[in-house]
Amino acid sequence: MSAVVTLERVTRRYGELTALDDVTLSFPRGRFVAVMGPSGSGKSTLLNCAAALDPPTSGSVAIGGVDVTRLSEARRTELRGKHVGFVFQSYNLLPVLSVEDNITLPLRLAGVRPDRAWLAELVDRVGIGDRLRHRPAELSGGQRQRAAIVRALAARPDVVFADEPTGALDLRTASAVLDLLRDLVEDLGQTVVMVTHDPVAASRAHDTLVMADGRVVDVLASPRPEELAVRLTRLAMEPAA
Ligand SMILES: Nc1ncnc2c1ncn2[C@@H]1O[C@H](COP(=O)(O)OP(=O)(O)OP(=O)(O)O)[C@@H](O)[C@H]1O
Numbered sequence: 143m144s145a146v147v148t149l150e151r152v153t154r155r156y157g158e159l160t161a162l163d164d165v166t167l168s169f170p171r172g173r174f175v176a177v178m179g180p181s182g183s184g185k186s187t188l189l190n191c192a193a194a195l196d197p198p199t200s201g202s203v204a205i206g207g208v209d210v211t212r213l214s215e216a217r218r219t220e221l222r223g224k225h226v227g228f229v230f231q232s233y234n235l236l237p238v239l240s241v242e243d244n245i246t247l248p249l250r251l252a253g254v255r256p257d258r259a260w261l262a263e264l265v266d267r268v269g270i271g272d273r274l275r276h277r278p279a280e281l282s283g284g285q286r287q288r289a290a291i292v293r294a295l296a297a298r299p300d301v302v303f304a305d306e307p308t309g310a311l312d313l314r315t316a317s318a319v320l321d322l323l324r325d326l327v328e329d330l331g332q333t334v335v336m337v338t339h340d341p342v343a344a345s346r347a348h349d350t351l352v353m354a355d356g357r358v359v360d361v362l363a364s365p366r367p368e369e370l371a372v373r374l375t376r377l378a379m380e381p382a383a
Pocket of ligand 1: 159179180182184187
């Protein structure tokens with residue numbers, strides 16, 4: 143399995159605090175990987191480093207074979223625009239733009255011509271074809287997240303990072319969005335890395351990384367939600383090293 147994103151001995155410190163502690167891992171192409179762990183264990187820091195948003199204090203990160211730790215801020219921004227997609231808990235859609243303009247905005251900012259056939263396929267797949275001319279406020283939470291998923295995939299990125307993508311959704315809508323993400327991985331070979339606090343959400347991924355104190359302490363293949371819940375409860379009860 144080829145790796146889309148590779149972290150080699152990545153450490154991220156904030157002053158005295160080590161948020162990410164010598165992490166080496168890779169995200170294989172076409173996998174859906176969940177990242178779990180207690181609050182403060184380093185999940186967001188891992189995501190930010192792996193997505194070239196935040197440079198590590200030491201170690202290296204490669205996306206699509208390019209060592210992003212050696213790039214200038216401007217080149218990292220350019221690389222993200224073309225190779226990395228993002229999905230957030232709060233959707234991050236611009237309220238004044240139509241859904242369609244929201245979807246194509248990152249492409250236009252990155253100077254990439256939208257591939258209309260690809261966008262039509264994505265829109266059709268996620269089922270928001272009749273909502274493109276609406277403003278985000280006129281959509282349900284689930285529809286907004288579907289629009290945000292189309293936006294994330296529009297540039298055919300190497301990898302999509304999703305930070306609590308179902309955190310603001312009710313159970314049924316969340317389940318449908320997770321099905322959609324899993325289908326995009328299975329059918330299109332997309333790579334998705336998802337941070338979540340929800341063991342049920344994580345159980346829909348192929349693999350789950352469990353973090354504690356800035357390290358990856360477990361990699362579980364297709365874990366059951368109960369198994370994850372027990373593991374996380376134990377970690378939350380363990381005193382920090
Ligand atoms: N910009 C920052 N400045 C200083 N400390 C930070 C910064 N970002 C994160 N930290 C610290 O780094 C550690 C890891 O934070 P991180 O946000 O990665 O954890 P997390 O697992 O995502 O937590 P949560 O589940 O609560 O979002 C925490 O102790 C946090 O306080």
